[in-house]
Amino acid sequence: MPPFVAESSRRTGFTHVLLMTTGSVASIKAPLIVQELLSYRNVAVQVVATKPSLTFFNPEDIRTSGVNVWTDEDEWLPDYKIGDPILHIELRRWADVVLIAPASANTLAKIANGICDNLSTSLLRALAPTTPTYVYPAMNTLMYEHPLTAQHIHIIRDVIGYTVVGPVSKGLACGDVGVGAMVEWRDIVASVAEMYALVKH
Structure with a gap:
């Protein structure tokens, strides 16, 4: 596959949505979000997709619809040379809106502390402040209630300026019942449709 370049990959008149999946069970919804x-x-x-998120969905289920699923392995290729396109930079140039759905506790911590040790967090660190970015936390209730989570969300929302939506209360994959579930995937897509006045085919 040739290197991804934003300028040649953006399409006039299109809304360019970058979906980021992280290591939460809710990543199982990624193919549904893309399809919708x-x-x-x-x-x-x-x-x-972060490596842990691929535990929960098969990227081929998304690629069959013509959508790229990028991972850490795609970032720095063995034959990279100075002047070649850099994937996390090209993707942030491409995106009109970024959806971090789901956002795991681990990724929240990385974003809040400025860590950029994979494709996802490098992209976010390089993202223009003007790019609308929506964060949908998803984790076990006690992970969400941990005092550090509140601190991380405060930084992400009030310092970095991302919009944090959820989590909600429901039965969780681990069997617990409580706050920590990602908001309904259909609502995530509906919010993008409303924001950009999208119309169905």
Whole structure:
């Protein structure tokens, strides 16, 4: 595959949605989110997946719809040379809106502390402050209630300026019942559709 370059990959008149998946069970919803986004006219999607998130979905289920699923292995290729496109920079240039759905406790901690040790967090660190970015936390209730989580969300929302949505209370994958579940995936897509006045095919 040739290197990804934002300038040649953006499509005039399209809304460019970058979906980021992280190591939460809610990543299982990624193929559904992509499928629903593509049901709207003039929407292009790229997915950036952390390695842990791939425990919960098969990237081929997304790639069959013509959407790229990028991982850490795609970032720095063995034959990279100075002047070649840098994936996390090109993806942030491409995106009109970023959805971190789900956002695990680990990724929240990395974002809040400025850590950029993978493709996802490097992209976020390089992201323009003007790019709308929505964070959908998903984790076990006690992880969410940990005092550090509140601190991380405060930094992400009030210092970095991302919009944090959820989590909600429901039965969790671990069997616990409580706050920590990602908001309904359909609502995530609906919020993008409303924001950009998207119309179904």
